[in-house]
Amino acid sequence: MKFENTLTFARELDLHDALKAYRQQFHFPQVNGKDVIYFTGNSLGLQPKRTQKYVDDIMKDWRELAVEGHFHAEKPWWDYHERLAKPLAKVVGAKPQEVSVMNTLTVNLHFLMVSFYRPTQKRFKIICEEKAFPSDQYMLQSQVRFHGLDPSDAIVEVKKREGEHFWRTEDVLKTIDEVKDELALVLIGGVNYYNGQVFAMETITKAGKKAGAMVGWDLAHAVGNVELKLHDWDVDFAAWCSYKYMNSGPGNASGIFVNEKHLGKVDMPRFEGWWGNKKETRFQMKPMFEPIDTADAWQVSNPPVLSLAPYLASLELFDEVGMPALIQKQKKLTAYLEYILLEVGKEAGSVFEIITPEDRGCQLSVFLHGEGRALFDYLMKRGVIVDWREPNVIRLAPAPFYCSYEDIFRFGRILKEGILSK
Ligand SMILES: Cc1ncc(COP(=O)(O)O)c(C=O)c1O
CATH class of the missing domain: 3.40.640.10 (Type I PLP-dependent aspartate aminotransferase-like (Major domain))
Known part of the structure; x- marks a missing residue:
């Protein structure tokens, strides 16, 4: 599929997402009064509402x-x-x-x-x-x-x-x-x-x-x-x-x-x-x-x-x-994330490198060249929850149960702003 780096395109993908209703079944933390973009399901998954x-x-x-x-x-x-x-x-x-x-x-x-x-x-x-x-x-x-x-x-x-x-x-x-x-x-x-x-x-x-x-x-x-x-x-x-x-x-x-x-x-x-x-x-x-x-x-x-x-x-x-449906969505979400990262790299100057090989699940690990930690802090402040691994890696894992294509598009915008503001 040919991806586009636009909000309309991301929303279109969400509209046709067979699992879109499941997002509502999870609690999202908030930053600045808005639900966060949560890419740390590889560390701690969100709480399903039914758990209580x-x-x-x-x-x-x-x-x-x-x-x-x-x-x-x-x-x-x-x-x-x-x-x-x-x-x-x-x-x-x-x-x-x-x-x-x-x-x-x-x-x-x-x-x-x-x-x-x-x-x-x-x-x-x-x-x-x-x-x-x-x-x-x-x-x-x-x-x-x-x-x-x-x-x-x-x-x-x-x-x-x-x-x-x-x-x-x-x-x-x-x-x-x-x-x-x-x-x-x-x-x-x-x-x-x-x-x-x-x-x-x-x-x-x-x-x-x-x-x-x-x-x-x-x-x-x-x-x-x-x-x-x-x-x-x-x-x-x-x-x-x-x-x-x-x-x-x-x-x-x-x-x-x-x-x-x-x-x-x-x-x-x-x-x-x-x-x-x-x-x-x-x-x-x-x-x-x-x-x-x-x-x-x-x-x-x-x-x-x-x-x-x-x-x-x-x-x-x-x-x-079922795992087959989750894996199907996971592959597409991660492919979209990879596309957005590469687009941002082109637009804002390649200050990072994706180190995850093709054999992958949800997670993309991004090696930041130069002052990485400041970019990580910027993302967190803007409500993008990702995680940091020494020496200079940000891990991003859009879990298919609750992450959307719009999350990924928005993340791309925030990432670009973060890079350009440094
Ligand atoms: C690959 C791997 N092994 C082991 C552990 C340790 O898990 P626990 O603290 O539940 O023993 C973790 C925790 O994140 C892990 O990622």
Whole structure:
């Protein structure tokens, strides 16, 4: 499609947007008395209006039923998490029994490493991307040290090439091939938090499996953003947070995926707790753990229903719309954003460079040459909410649920004014 840098054109695109009604279903913060242009769904998604009711329902049940709420609330608390499995499985391309919701992301990665990083004298290496999200780096290093190994021997980082801003799939595959006899695990962020790159998850998983390793993905920036087929790709495990594109609220619960082939195993190394025990025998309080034959076996504690309520509200929206429709709009919105950025670059002088490669989801990362921070501050003051990553990158992620083409057009105008006023 040939784009135009005009308000009329942007409004025309909005008019024909099949998801346009969903914008009204979210709360927008205001700056200078106007709804903001919100491009930080990759950091914290907006609050769906329906979320309040889901939380209020729990508060009401707690107020009126107290402990009886566990079994007699309208949505009983003891198995509340099970309501999330079906819609969440659709979002990540899994079977419902392969997903569960619990804890937070880094915590879940640690729990899953207990099961899926089992280094031996021969196979002990982990492949990850260089400059992975810091929490993942700390998690990997501490797991390696926990096994008495040295992170500098065990962790192999795939590097970007000199002068390039993205990872090449062939370099990931080459690294797998180089260390294949010693490789225990491949664990990469499916969508990179910094440059917005979508890794070739299917291809990399296949190569890792062929080398005889386990393959896991941190899907913080992928879930609710790009197409995932975790089951079909034969991924061993994955985890994600829910507060970015999934709009479930700050610091909220994390989802996990465990491939069906690893389920129902009593001898699986795992840190266990009572909520991972079979439901039929859980309250018999037996001394021996009997794992549920779903990913819930990794669930250690009883479900934090006040966190799960907003996640359930959000999943209902995802279920209504479906990932294919969201991805379709996302591709067009991001393409329009790229077009507008290039137009502004032409009109105002190219003071920035888009570093996100073609394999991308919502996010475009823009490297600012020169005095970047001042431009970021200008955008924020003008009600364009974007985020800043050192040393000089602004990340822009127009989430398809609530961002419009008009937002992008208006952003372009404000950006141009910001550049020209410097
Ligand atoms: C890629 C990635 N991994 C891990 C984390 C850490 O998440 P949490 O604080 O929920 O453990 C984040 C948070 O933004 C992230 O973006």
